[in-house]
Amino acid sequence: MDNYKKINLEFLQSFTQNDNAQMAKYINMFLTLAPVSINTMKTQHECGDWNNLRTTAHSLKPQLAYMGIESLKETILRIEEYAGEAKNPEAIGGLIQTVEAGCNEAFVELRAVIEKIA
Amino acid sequence: MHAQMMEDHLASKYPNFKIYKYSTGEECNDNMDKHPTIVVLDYHLDAVNKSARTGLETLIHLKKKYDHIDVIMISGQDKIDVAVECVREGAFDYVVKGPSAFVRTEQAFEKLFKHRQVIHELAKYKKLNRTLTFSIIGIIALAAIFWATGIIG
Numbered sequence: 001m002d003n004y005k006k007i008n009l010e011f012l013q014s015f016t017q018n019d020n021a022q023m024a025k026y027i028n029m030f031l032t033l034a035p036v037s038i039n040t041m042k043t044q045h046e047c048g049d050w051n052n053l054r055t056t057a058h059s060l061k062p063q064l065a066y067m068g069i070e071s072l073k074e075t076i077l078r079i080e081e082y083a084g085e086a087k088n089p090e091a092i093g094g095l096i097q098t099v100e101a102g103c104n105e106a107f108v109e110l111r112a113v114i115e116k117i118a
Numbered sequence: 119m120h121a122q123m124m125e126d127h128l129a130s131k132y133p134n135f136k137i138y139k140y141s142t143g144e145e146c147n148d149n150m151d152k153h154p155t156i157v158v159l160d161y162h163l164d165a166v167n168k169s170a171r172t173g174l175e176t177l178i179h180l181k182k183k184y185d186h187i188d189v190i191m192i193s194g195q196d197k198i199d200v201a202v203e204c205v206r207e208g209a210f211d212y213v214v215k216g217p218s219a220f221v222r223t224e225q226a227f228e229k230l231f232k233h234r235q236v237i238h239e240l241a242k243y244k245k246l247n248r249t250l251t252f253s254i255i256g257i258i259a260l261a262a263i264f265w266a267t268g269i270i271g
Contacts, residue, residue, distance in 0.1 A: 011217040015123070015127070015217075015220065022126070026119065026122075026123060029119045029122065030119060033119055055162060058162060058194045058195075059162065059194070061194050061215075061216075062119075062120050062194055062215040062216050062219070063119050063120070065216050065217055066119070066120075066123070066217060
């Protein structure tokens with residue numbers, strides 16, 4: 001697999017035993033679910049719905065790990081932590097933006113992977 | 119996504135198992151007539167449907183109604199108090215979501231099979247022990263009768 005800046009598919013390759021169809025299935029799931037989670041987090045942040053924001057961040061966390069997006073690990077943890085304590089709303093907004101920007105880069109790389117293995 | 123990956127993983131590791139997947143605890147409870155022996159339960163079952171029962175509430179309900187079923191809890195929470203709470207409420211094991219969760223769940227399954235084997239063996243030995251005890255008491259009683267009636271001694 002090529003060297004990518006945002007993603008690391010070592011886990012996914014090992015999990016699927018290099019089965020391209022399986023890999024594409026999980027990558028497509030991520031490409032469908034992650035943007036929804038990011039938009040949900042943005043809405044929940046605007047509404048000050050901290051408890052649900054914590055849950056959404058919590059659900060996105062393992063998905064980022066499966067795609068090997070290590071650079072967002074700390075950021076998503078901070079969102080979960082701050083939302084859980086209902087503190088730093090401004091910081092949370094910035095953190096969500098970081099996740100969105102990082103994920104957008106990852107989406108581009110993941111789409112390239114899909115094209116390559118399809 | 120995690121649920122789908124877990125289902126695929128367990129299906130490939132245990133091809134003889136019938137696996138059913140439900141998105142809420144209520145749905146799981148409605149399908150208990152399928153007589154599952156193991157339930158893998160997400161701690162955050164209310165993540166999508168906010169009015170749904172939480173994983174912990176589902177665990178408590180299942181253990182109260184179907185104590186013979188072993189429950190393995192899965193959660194993104196790596197806080198020890200969450201794990202302790204689940205085990206206290208009757209979960210057999212607790213697995214943290216993430217890339218290691220699949221191997222950890224497999225290990226929990228293996229631990230559970232060994233545990234069941236030990237319970238089974240223990241029940242067998244208890245039964246054997248009871249039979250032996252009754253036999254010895256019977257022999258002593260017979261010997262006492264023979265001795266009292268002068269057949270022996």
